[in-house]
Amino acid sequence: MTPDKYIKNYIDGALLPAASGEYFDNFNPAVGKVYSHIPDSDERDVQQALEAAERAFPEWSKTEPSTRFRILTRIADIIEQNLDDFARAESIDSGKPFAMARSVDIPRAHQNLRFFATAILHFSSESHPMQNEAINYTLRQPIGVVGCISPWNLPLYLFTWKIAPALAAGNCVIGKPSEMTPMTAYMLSKACSEAGLPAGVLNILHGHGAKVGQAIVEHPKIKAISFTGGTNTGKKIISTAGPMFKKLSLELGGKNPNIIFADCDFDEMMMTTLRSSFSNNGQICLCGSRIYVERPIYEKFKEELVKRTQFIKVGDPFSAVTDLGALVSEQHMKKVMSYISLAEVEGGTVLCGGTPVEMKGEYSEGYFLRPAVIEGLPHTCRTNQEEIFGPVVTIAPFDTEEEVIEYANSTQFGLAATVWTKDISKANRVAEKIESGIVWVNCWMVRDLRTPFGGVKSSGVGREGGLEALRFFTEQKNVCIKYS
Ligand code: NAD
Numbered sequence: 456m457t458p459d460k461y462i463k464n465y466i467d468g469a470l471l472p473a474a475s476g477e478y479f480d481n482f483n484p485a486v487g488k489v490y491s492h493i494p495d496s497d498e499r500d501v502q503q504a505l506e507a508a509e510r511a512f513p514e515w516s517k518t519e520p521s522t523r524f525r526i527l528t529r530i531a532d533i534i535e536q537n538l539d540d541f542a543r544a545e546s547i548d549s550g551k552p553f554a555m556a557r558s559v560d561i562p563r564a565h566q567n568l569r570f571f572a573t574a575i576l577h578f579s580s581e582s583h584p585m586q587n588e589a590i591n592y593t594l595r596q597p598i599g600v601v602g603c604i605s606p607w608n609l610p611l612y613l614f615t616w617k618i619a620p621a622l623a624a625g626n627c628v629i630g631k632p633s634e635m636t637p638m639t640a641y642m643l644s645k646a647c648s649e650a651g652l653p654a655g656v657l658n659i660l661h662g663h664g665a666k667v668g669q670a671i672v673e674h675p676k677i678k679a680i681s682f683t684g685g686t687n688t689g690k691k692i693i694s695t696a697g698p699m700f701k702k703l704s705l706e707l708g709g710k711n712p713n714i715i716f717a718d719c720d721f722d723e724m725m726m727t728t729l730r731s732s733f734s735n736n737g738q739i740c741l742c743g744s745r746i747y748v749e750r751p752i753y754e755k756f757k758e759e760l761v762k763r764t765q766f767i768k769v770g771d772p773f774s775a776v777t778d779l780g781a782l783v784s785e786q787h788m789k790k791v792m793s794y795i796s797l798a799e800v801e802g803g804t805v806l807c808g809g810t811p812v813e814m815k816g817e818y819s820e821g822y823f824l825r826p827a828v829i830e831g832l833p834h835t836c837r838t839n840q841e842e843i844f845g846p847v848v849t850i851a852p853f854d855t856e857e858e859v860i861e862y863a864n865s866t867q868f869g870l871a872a873t874v875w876t877k878d879i880s881k882a883n884r885v886a887e888k889i890e891s892g893i894v895w896v897n898c899w900m901v902r903d904l905r906t907p908f909g910g911v912k913s914s915g916v917g918r919e920g921g922l923e924a925l926r927f928f929t930e931q932k933n934v935c936i937k938y939s
Contacts, residue, residue: 460491462637462661464500465644467507468654473662474499481637484550485772485781487820493637496662498670501629504658505676508600508627511655516597516625520575523623527572529650531565534611534643538562541639545610548638550781550822551735552772564611564639570904571619571924578624578925589937595929597625598702601679602671604664604692607635607783608738608844614640617681618657620924629677630659631668633684635783637661664688672696681927682706683740686842686868686913693916704917704927706740706909708842709870712863713743714853714885717751719875723897725756729763731873731899733826736779737846741871741893741900745839746850747859753852757830760850761806764826769812781822782845788822791845795827798838803829803849834862842868856885864890870910873899892918 463470473494480489542557583591603617614632621628632640644659660667672680672695679702682692686707696703731743748756772780782788795809809827826846832838839849853859871893874885886894892910908920
């Protein structure tokens, strides 16, 4: 399965150019050059996809769960069988190391499909008997045509995380992957045809968020929107879809705190903190970007973190020794670097990194940045309040539990947090008080797909994962039967 130069929309089972006939450039961020072209879709493509999805819905929504299970599993099998091709495409599109795409992104994409293919076989609803009078039962019916919009940081991983539960629950879907990383979603459309997914059940549109994304959100017949992306985009989506009373699931930005107590397992914590800081160049919504360390171990932690960060190998995404590849785009690299300058203006000291990596040969124009560790900033400054979404962490000491909880909760975000301590009572106390949707104690990114996933405050509305996702993608109806 090889990627094409001209990506196509997937509408009604066919691969089509955008109605506009226009394409725009898709960059390989490691090389800094255009390598393929993306259809510039608009509301006409959304309308065409909507009509196809509406035609497909009556039959798809009535298929046996076992049929949906079989088709989704087949799609998963095709992705797994073409693991190297998908991983190569993901790496070229996003700049991340091939090894990461091969071991994390693509395996998780087929796991998502299998997870929800199976989950729908076990999905049930409640009944509420009223003694000697009536019985209520709850129907959970597919919503209809739903929109699924995903970001660029974990492209196929997050796209399938949405479309799998939507399809498993019997909906027809109009999906839009990020215009920064559309290639694996395009390859997925071919896998869907090969797996026998009926035409119109899944439609994948490519293009700019403000144009085709916005048209999906605005379309009155698309009844629910599941969105993952930035908080500002989330606000725009709410302001459009809220007054239309659409069902909304929003997974937004984060500024996650890592809280490290002096009694933690230092070696385990160091190993994991390096990963939670810089995996995927810090371009994971769950990465910890504000690290608070209890004062007795602060200096030791700082020395060790800086030493290990300097050892991180940034470079050729296809080299087996590379830890971090390129940032996703030139614009994103500029944004990340502007925050490093801001940190200095705000009085911070850059202890290491934060400068572009001078690459030779084919990668000389790529967007490579050395991971940065910054200290000396108050928790209230912009560097510690705004999402950077790059390989940048700040570190600061703390003295008491109350103080660190105040720091942790001081941003508008509330997605994830980590707590490091061997004292289980302290771990529970702190976990309970942190304002976030996810708390990891003595670990990071340990994921059970059955658990609720999402954020509080400006990090989102609603939850994905397990039954939460199937509940989101179904409409409940209570049926009450009186008897005597
Ligand atoms: P983004 O908001 O710019 O784009 C996300 C998607 O929305 C893209 O497909 C884009 O084309 C589309 N879009 C943009 N404007 C739109 C509009 N007006 N209407 C409809 N769709 C529109 O985000 P991004 O830069 O792609 O991703 C990075 C952000 O995503 C970060 O803030 C990160 O924290 C967040 N993120 C959150 C989670 C989570 O689970 N909470 C997971 C991954 C990424």
